[in-house]
Amino acid sequence: MSLLPIHLLGSPVLREPSAPVAEVTAEVRRLVDDMFETMEAAEGVGLAANQVGQAVRIAVVDAEGSRIVMINPIISEASGKDREEEGCLSIPDVYGEVTRPERIVLEATGKDGAPYRLEADGLLARVIQHEIDHLDGILFLDRLSPMKRRLLVAKYRREHKEGGGLLREVARPSGRTP
Numbered sequence: 001m002s003l004l005p006i007h008l009l010g011s012p013v014l015r016e017p018s019a020p021v022a023e024v025t026a027e028v029r030r031l032v033d034d035m036f037e038t039m040e041a042a043e044g045v046g047l048a049a050n051q052v053g054q055a056v057r058i059a060v061v062d063a064e065g066s067r068i069v070m071i072n073p074i075i076s077e078a079s080g081k082d083r084e085e086e087g088c089l090s091i092p093d094v095y096g097e098v099t100r101p102e103r104i105v106l107e108a109t110g111k112d113g114a115p116y117r118l119e120a121d122g123l124l125a126r127v128i129q130h131e132i133d134h135l136d137g138i139l140f141l142d143r144l145s146p147m148k149r150r151l152l153v154a155k156y157r158r159e160h161k162e163g164g165g166l167l168r169e170v171a172r173p174s175g176r177t178p
């Protein structure tokens with residue numbers, strides 16, 4: 001397995017709609033493994049494939065004890081409303097409150113190639129929706145008011161000066177061998 005660099009705000013691949021996965025091949029499973037490793041090293045709760053530079057409909061989630069592989073995911077039902085703070089591995093140090101449905105039904109294909117259905121609420125439902133947004137080229141910033149979005153983008157640009165690049169190398173947690 002290997003750690004993959006994470007694309008940051010401004011990288012075009014984050015705005016690209018991702019292509020459906022035709023078949024769960026060995027290559028897809030390897031990407032899933034690398035994404036889990038990268039997400040864990042970056043201490044994230046979710047990661048979409050375009051965040052590691054591949055515009056395909058794959059995302060991984062590790063939240064509230066659930067470790068989920070989502071290939072070609074869709075939200076088939078949504079209800080309720082919930083407002084909580086979100087952040088994103090592609091927009092470090094920036095957080096904003098996002099309103100989303102509170103309960104969802106996810107339909108996706110797993111790493112074994114089998115379709116599954118999952119009911120989720122709370123943080124898990126939020127992370128799933130955040131990752132599926134990524135696959136559609138949407139960032140959580142897009143779900144904020146225009147004023148709040150401008151403030152946060154300005155803060156991000158101040159703290160991540162030009163020349164910092166659009167890739168973030170993720171390091172393995174110290175004390176772990178590669």
Ligand SMILES: [Zn+2]
Nearest residue numbers: 087088089090
């Ligand atoms: Zn994100």
